[in-house]
């Protein structure tokens with residue numbers, strides 16, 4: 470891919486359509502050094518917004534004891550915000566080696582897994598490891614597929630928190646999510662995997678003023694069978710699949 474195509478696909482979500490997960494991740498690695506500058510110019514606020522929600526959920530708990538996994542951790546913007554709120558036991562997970570390299574300069578993560586969160590079983594992380602999974606800026610074109618939610622649920626202890634935001638238009642505009650992400654979130658509730666703790670709509674997550682909803686789910690059961698949860702969603706002619714993008718090539 471030519472360099473200018475990569476930068477275009479970094480900023481223009483539509484240009485990511487049809488790219489493979491590895492191609493997308495390669496784009497993030499290529500632009501890792503300018504990622505923060507670019508997103509701060511866009512007044513991107515999700516790292517702060519989600520960190521406030523995490524902090525609120527664990528009010529009254531000793532923050533140093535809360536184990537957090539930051540999914541799609543990128544350059545560590547979320548971990549920086551979590552640390553400002555007293556959390557110190559934070560791991561990151563992201564398949565982009567370039568983003569990881571930038572994040573590691575900050576020394577905000579205990580571990581940083583170079584992995585896709587895409588529904589495949591992440592062998593290096595045991596079930597019920599975390600009190601909280603947070604994912605900022607991750608539900609967009611070419612990023613986390615729907616199936617990621619079942620693996621995220623596996624990693625969080627019962628009573629723990631999953632916190633993420635989705636632009637409202639992405640539920641239908643992103644082909645992977647159209648008629649799939651919303652129904653899967655509801656099915657996970659119906660099947661006793663998680664309970665909706667709350668959801669908040671906001672327009673201040675970036676300078677576009679687009680509406681996004683911040684979701685907080687409380688995990689009820691992490692020993693889940695992902696296959697029935699993912700079965701039979703009729704979207705764009707295919708069911709939700711468990712991806713297998715184990716081979717990191719970035």
Ligand SMILES: C[S@@+](CC[C@H](N)C(=O)[O-])C[C@H]1O[C@@H](n2cnc3c(N)ncnc32)[C@H](O)[C@@H]1O
Pocket residue numbers: 490493494497515516540541542543544545546547562563564565568584585586587604605606607611612613614
């Ligand atoms: C828009 S950035 C958000 C980074 C960070 N959370 C933030 O708020 O600044 C999206 C990140 O998701 C990562 N990513 C893409 N696909 C992923 C996947 N399947 N699992 C985990 N991370 C993924 C990219 O490498 C990129 O670092």
